[in-house]
Amino acid sequence: MLPVFTDVVAAAGRLEGRVIHTPVMSSERFDARVGRKVLLKCENLQHIGAFKFRGALNTLLQLEAAAAADPASSRLVATHSSGNHGAALARAARELGWRCWVVTPNDASPAKLANITAEGATLRHCEPGLGPREAALAEIVAQTGADVVHPFDDARVIAGQGTAALELLSTHSSIDVISTPVGGGGLLSGTALAARGVVPSCRVIGVEPKVADDAARSFHSGVRVGMSGSPPTIADGLRGSLGVLPFEIFKNHVDDVLTVEEAAIVQAMRIALEDFRVLIEPSSAVVLAAILDGRLGKPGETIGVIVSGGNVDLSVCPFLSGERSVRAS
Amino acid sequence: MLPVFTDVVAAAGRLEGRVIHTPVMSSERFDARVGRKVLLKCENLQHIGAFKFRGALNTLLQLEAAAAADPASSRLVATHSSGNHGAALARAARELGWRCWVVTPNDASPAKLANITAEGATLRHCEPGLGPREAALAEIVAQTGADVVHPFDDARVIAGQGTAALELLSTHSSIDVISTPVGGGGLLSGTALAARGVVPSCRVIGVEPKVADDAARSFHSGVRVGMSGSPPTIADGLRGSLGVLPFEIFKNHVDDVLTVEEAAIVQAMRIALEDFRVLIEPSSAVVLAAILDGRLGKPGETIGVIVSGGNVDLSVCPFLSGERSVRAS
Numbered sequence: 001m002l003p004v005f006t007d008v009v010a011a012a013g014r015l016e017g018r019v020i021h022t023p024v025m026s027s028e029r030f031d032a033r034v035g036r037k038v039l040l041k042c043e044n045l046q047h048i049g050a051f052k053f054r055g056a057l058n059t060l061l062q063l064e065a066a067a068a069a070d071p072a073s074s075r076l077v078a079t080h081s082s083g084n085h086g087a088a089l090a091r092a093a094r095e096l097g098w099r100c101w102v103v104t105p106n107d108a109s110p111a112k113l114a115n116i117t118a119e120g121a122t123l124r125h126c127e128p129g130l131g132p133r134e135a136a137l138a139e140i141v142a143q144t145g146a147d148v149v150h151p152f153d154d155a156r157v158i159a160g161q162g163t164a165a166l167e168l169l170s171t172h173s174s175i176d177v178i179s180t181p182v183g184g185g186g187l188l189s190g191t192a193l194a195a196r197g198v199v200p201s202c203r204v205i206g207v208e209p210k211v212a213d214d215a216a217r218s219f220h221s222g223v224r225v226g227m228s229g230s231p232p233t234i235a236d237g238l239r240g241s242l243g244v245l246p247f248e249i250f251k252n253h254v255d256d257v258l259t260v261e262e263a264a265i266v267q268a269m270r271i272a273l274e275d276f277r278v279l280i281e282p283s284s285a286v287v288l289a290a291i292l293d294g295r296l297g298k299p300g301e302t303i304g305v306i307v308s309g310g311n312v313d314l315s316v317c318p319f320l321s322g323e324r325s326v327r328a329s
Numbered sequence: 330m331l332p333v334f335t336d337v338v339a340a341a342g343r344l345e346g347r348v349i350h351t352p353v354m355s356s357e358r359f360d361a362r363v364g365r366k367v368l369l370k371c372e373n374l375q376h377i378g379a380f381k382f383r384g385a386l387n388t389l390l391q392l393e394a395a396a397a398a399d400p401a402s403s404r405l406v407a408t409h410s411s412g413n414h415g416a417a418l419a420r421a422a423r424e425l426g427w428r429c430w431v432v433t434p435n436d437a438s439p440a441k442l443a444n445i446t447a448e449g450a451t452l453r454h455c456e457p458g459l460g461p462r463e464a465a466l467a468e469i470v471a472q473t474g475a476d477v478v479h480p481f482d483d484a485r486v487i488a489g490q491g492t493a494a495l496e497l498l499s500t501h502s503s504i505d506v507i508s509t510p511v512g513g514g515g516l517l518s519g520t521a522l523a524a525r526g527v528v529p530s531c532r533v534i535g536v537e538p539k540v541a542d543d544a545a546r547s548f549h550s551g552v553r554v555g556m557s558g559s560p561p562t563i564a565d566g567l568r569g570s571l572g573v574l575p576f577e578i579f580k581n582h583v584d585d586v587l588t589v590e591e592a593a594i595v596q597a598m599r600i601a602l603e604d605f606r607v608l609i610e611p612s613s614a615v616v617l618a619a620i621l622d623g624r625l626g627k628p629g630e631t632i633g634v635i636v637s638g639g640n641v642d643l644s645v646c647p648f649l650s651g652e653r654s655v656r657a658s
Contacts, residue, residue, distance in 0.1 A: 023352050025374065029447070044606050045354065111603075118358070270643065274440075277373050277639035279606040310606035314599065 002248055003155035005197030008162035008190060011058040015160065018095075019054055020046050021167055030275040034291050037302040039175065041168040044280050044310025048115060051164050051187055051308050052088035052151075058160030059149050060092040075099065076146035080126075080133035082236055083112025084309050085151040090121035101146060103136040105129070109236050111313040128230035130241055152186030153243035162190025164306050169198040176301040179287045181308050182206035182215040182257060183238040185246025191306060192253035202304075203255045205296060207286040209233035210259040215242040219250055219257040234265055237283035237309065258296060264289040269312075281309045331577055332484035334526030337491035337519060340387040344489065347424075348383055349375050350496055359604040363620050366631040368504065370497040373609050373639025377444060380493050380516055380637050381417035381480075387489030388478050389421040404428065405475035409455075409462035411565055412441025413638050414480040419450030430475060432465040434458070438565050440642040457559035459570055481515030482572035491519025493635050498527040505630040510615045510637050511535035511544040511586060512567040514575025520635060521582035531633075532584045534625060536615040538562035539588040544571040548579055548586040563591055566612035566638065587625060593618040598641075610638045 025040045043051035060077065067073035075096075079089050080103035093100035100121040104113060105128040117123060126136040141148060150157065164187075165178060178195050180187045188206040195202045208215050212231035218224045226241035233239060242250075250257070260268075265282050268289035272280050280288075284307045290296040297303040354369045372380035389406065396402035404425075408418050409432035422429035429450040433442060434457040446452060455465040470477060479486065493516075494507060507524050509516045517535040524531045537544050541560035547553045555570035562568060571579075579586070589597075594611050597618035601609050609617075613636045619625040626632040 049606060273608050274641075274643060277378060277608040279602050279608065312603075314603060 001155055002245060003159045003193060005193050007155065007159035008166055008194050008197065011054070011159040012163045012166050014058055014061050015054060015163055018057060019163070022046050022164070024168060024172065025276055025278065027275040030271070033275070035299040036291065036297050038291060039168070039172055039302065039304050040276060041164055041304065041306045042278060043164050044278060044284065044307050048084065048087040048091050048119070049309055049311045050084035050088065051161055051306060052084040053091060054163050055157035055160035055186060055190070056085065056088035056149060057092040057095070059154060059156040060089070060096050060098065062156055063147055064096045074145060076144050077149055078137060078140045078144070078146035079103070079149045079151060080137045081151055082108045082239060083115070084237060084311060086121065087112065087115040087119055089149055090116050090119035094120045101140050101144070103133055103140065105133060105230065107230055109311070109313050112311050115311060129228070130226065151240070152184030153245050155245060158186050158190045158245060158249070159193070160190065161187045162194040165191040165194035165304070166198065168304050168306070169194060169202070172304060173199050174302055175199060175202055175304040177203045177205060177297045178304040178306070179205045179207060179290070179296055180306040181235070181238055181283050181286045182208040182242070183283065184240045184243045185215060185250065186243065187306060187308060188254060189246040189249040192249055196253050204253060205255055206257040207290045207296065208238055208257065208259055209235050209265065209286060210261055212238050213259045215250070216257040216259050218242050218247055219254065222251070234262055235282040235286055237281060238286065258290045260286050260289040260293065264293060268292055279310050279312055280307050281312055284308045284310070330484055331574060332488045332522060334522050336484065336488035337495055337523050337526065340383070340488040341492045341495050343387055343390050344383060344492055347386060348492070351375050351493070353497060353501065354605055354607065356604040359600070362600070362604070363623070364628040365620065365626050367620060368497070368501055368631065368633050369605060370493055370633065370635045371607060372493050373607060373613065373636050377413065377416040377420050377448070378638055378640045379413035379417065380490055380635060381413040382420060383492050384486035384489030384515060384519070385414065385417035385478060386421040388483060388485040389418070389425050389427065391485055392476055393425045393427070403474060405473050406478055407466060407469045407473070407475035408432070408478045408480060409466045410480055411437045411568060412444070413566060413640060415450065416441065416444035416448055418478055419445050419448035423449045430469050430473070432462055432469065434462060434559065436559055438640070438642050441640050444640060458557070459555065480569070481513030482574050484574065487515050487519045487522070487574060487578070489519065490516045491523040494520040494523035495527065497633050497635070498523060498531070501633060502528050503631055504528060504531055504633040506532045506534060506626045507633040507635070508534045508536060508616045508619070508625055509635040510564070510567055510612050511537040511571070512612065513569045513572045514544060514579065515572065516635060516637060517583060518575040518578040521578055525582050533582060534584055535586040536619045536625070537567055537586065537588055538564050538594065538615060539590055541567050542588045544579070545586040545588050547571050547576055548583065551580070564594055564611040564615055566610060567615065587619045589615050589618040589622065593622060597621055608639050608641055609636050610641055613637045
């Protein structure tokens with residue numbers, strides 16, 4: 001069943017005191033650069049370094065409520081994830097005393113895998129791509145009977161992700177456009193639900209890498225298409241395909257989905273570090289890339305951006321991968 | 330005259346609504362790494378990207394109050410600065426409608442010089458070292474009659490800098506040790522005054538680069554010594570010599586001054602980016618380097634760190650200077 005605005009509000013109540021009300025940052029230098037007022041909702045500073053903790057914990061809290069009424073519950077949970085959702089579910093499970101398995105594709109970022117194991121989950125590796133991930137997950141479920149928490153095709157997860165935008169729009173209602181990256185579409189879906197409930201006039205726009213443009217093609221054609229294999233984007237969180245529930249929500253509540261080039265993503269990461277002094281993931285940088293390109297929002301408008309995460313392998317990003325020796329300026 | 334705790338409180342009142350109450354960040358990963366609880370007071374997210382705005386604005390507001398009572402005032406101000414103080418004074422001057430000159434050494438960071446000119450100040454270049462800086466400043470004063478605002482040897486500046494620690498300790502009174510980098514000593518002095526007033530039991534410790542260890546030598550010998558020339562440290566904000574007023578405050582209110590190696594500074598910047606996801610200057614990283622080295626605070630203690638700034642030339646820091654081309658992981 002599709003989640004609605006009141007599910008986001010209920011999620012916010014459930015999460016109160018358990019998630020960080022992340023700071024909202026702005027940069028006069030960045031605003032001057034782009035001719036727009038840009039507000040970053042810094043979910044890179046959320047627990048586990050990403051918004052994903054909101055959706056995972058919202059789901060786990062509902063599973064725990066059900067388990068509390070069921071003496072036979074074994075309190076096992078499983079998912080597949082390229083990184084942040086896995087760490088998020090692992091942490092939520094740890095906090096509530098559940099066991100957790102995470103299926104991870106072989107091309108996942110080592111930094112993100114380390115985050116998952118640090119939270120106490122058990123990893124199961126598989127080939128990249130949605131098919132192998134779902135097969136490995138099905139196997140775990142067959143073996144253990146674990147509850148599956150899908151990274152984005154789950155109404156509880158989508159409602160949880162929407163709480164970041166709910167926080168942002170509740171305190172910054174002058175936002176003209178709100179934007180998030182799009183991978184499976186859970187964040188943009190939840191954001192759209194929050195926006196429609198709080199600031200109905202606010203436009204909702206997703207951004208994704210051009211080499212992983214399944215959401216844009218689906219949105220503009222009206223027919224959901226998937227990515228085959230693992231697209232070669234540095235934005236490792238956005239390699240998956242658009243989900244079924246997100247696609248339905250996009251059709252009703254999303255205004256546009258844009259795409260950006262790989263070089264623009266890296267450039268946007270660097271500019272974010274210089275202007276805002278925060279480290280954002282390539283997956284988060286896609287939105288800033290579209291703003292820098294002048295295609296997101298109009299001059300003078302206020303743009304709210306959900307910075308999805310800050311988990312970066314410093315060795316993977318070109319400008320972060322220099323030698324480690326010391327050189328005084 | 331030496332500033333005292335009540336000057337810091339008065340400065341906080343004067344600055345209310347004009348400075349950012351910067352966020353306090355923590356990282357479970359970093360805490361696990363060092364066996365201490367570390368709270369970062371993120372002045373890298375302050376206006377102009379550094380705590381220096383507090384002291385500069387506190388001074389300018391007092392100069393403006395005097396000028397308002399003097400019809401002949403020409404509202405001119407000047408200083409010398411390797412970067413952040415210059416940008417801070419330039420911005421404070423711009424906000425209050427004053428003109429501003431800044432003497433800058435030739436080895437100052439280009440990123441910091443750009444920040445100064447962006448705030449509308451006029452630059453005057455000179456050779457590195459305290460002598461040439463003071464000579465160039467004296468020349469401007471002779472030509473223009475500008476009021477000089479010293480980067481650290483000024484009671485109004487010191488009191489302003491102390492407001493960052495006042496904010497931190499007012500909300501986190503369980504801090505066992507508070508620590509800042511030491512260049513001229515203005516930040517550590519103001520921090521010490523705030524700590525003695527709010528949490529008298531809190532230890533106050535400064536950290537500086539080993540190759541610019543004049544404050545440590547002065548503190549431990551009881552005789553103020555200066556740096557000759559410009560020491561070869563990547564921490565460009567800490568190349569100056571300890572001031573007269575700070576030295577006197579150190580003698581009464583500071584518990585220790587530690588030194589760290591250059592390689593440890595760079596390593597600490599990288600770890601801050603990974604664990605806290607914020608960009609800090611090399612000058613700020615000295616404190617984290619001492620914590621990582623196990624020499625600052627005891628296991629299990631809570632350490633408050635004033636992160637002094639985030640203005641980094643990405644091209645200067647080794648691990649930030651990689652090529653700009655795109656490489657997908």
